[in-house]
Amino acid sequence: MNESRKTGIEPDEWEPLKAYTNARIALGKTGVSIPLKESLQFRLAHAHAKDAVYSRLNTADLQADLASTGLPVEWVKSQAGTRDIYLQRPDLGRMLDASSVEQLQQLNSSPADINIIVADGLSATAINENAGSVVRLLVEKIQQAGYSLAPIVLVEQGRVAITDAIGGVLHPRLAIILIGERPGLSSFDSMGAYITYAPAPGLTDERRNCISNIREQGLPPAFAVEKIMYIINSAFRLQLTGVALKDNAGLLD
Structure with missing residues (x-):
């Protein structure tokens, strides 16, 4: 008796591709529906995604983890006072609240070559699980390259443009x-x-370079740091980032 007759699930010709991706492909089908197991896994994945959006930074552990680099850590907040406001008003997540501006102004430190910022964004879970290892390795590589570092800034309810x-x-x-x-x-x-x-208020996203999917099951931290360092060195050489700076690392000349 073949497998489809035993289980009631018709095989999918894309099945071999599942070895290379976590994407929801080759689910099979039972009649005109997907199998119950796949339906339940979809609901679980959806619940994980929703929980991640409403997750919170583990600020105590993060501050301790980041402080192990030997750099000061400043915890600041955006103008989005709650998670609901953050989700409804992206603009407020791009701006520091007044007390945070004053806090950073009081640092009285000379401008550094590089400032590392850590923000919750749309998944504090991602930061809780990945930021510590990436920051520790990144600080080490940056210092080895001879660049100076500003205090690390840890942002609650932050969007990408809070960088500016x-x-x-x-x-x-x-x-x-x-x-x-x-x-x-x-x-x-x-x-x-x-x-x-050269981050400053008024920039738009074409002035940035993005490295995405940093996590153990995606782009591993050590590899991500190597890509970040390539962009850093290229940015200082060309004095720019964004669409004019291409990640050609590993490509033939």
């Missing part, structure tokens, strides 16, 4: 924000890195 608001206060030559990405049904813990040369 922070840059308008600290004035680093370049900023990197590690942020939780929009959860997918197979990647609720994915973190992104956005790199901006």
Whole structure:
């Protein structure tokens, strides 16, 4: 008796591709419907994604983890006071609240080459699980390359463009924000890195480079840091980031 007759599930010719991706492909079918197991797994994945959107930064553990780099850590907030406001008003997530601006202004530090920012974005879960290892390795690589570092800034309810608001206060030559990405049904813990040369209020996203899907099941932290360092070195050489800076690492000349 063949497998489809035993289980009632018709085989899918894409089945071999499942070895290469976590995407929801080759689900099979039972009559005109997908199998019950796949339906339940979809609901579970949807629940994980929804939980990630409403997850919160583990600020105590994160601050301790980031402080292990030897750099000061500043915890600030955007103008989105609650998670619901953050989701409804993306513009407020791009701006620092007044007390955070004052807090950063009081640092009285000289502008550094690089400022690392960590923000919850749309998945604090991604930051809780991935940011510590990436930041520790990234700080090590940056220091080995001879660049100076500003205090690490940890942002609650932050969007990517809060990089520019922070840059308008600290004035680093370049900023990197590690942020939780929009959860997918197979990647609720994915973190992104956005790199901006000369961050300042008023910039738009074509001025940034993005490295996406940083997590153990996607782009592993060590590999992600190598890609970030390639962008950093290219950015300082060309004095720009964004659409004019291409990631050609590993390509033939």
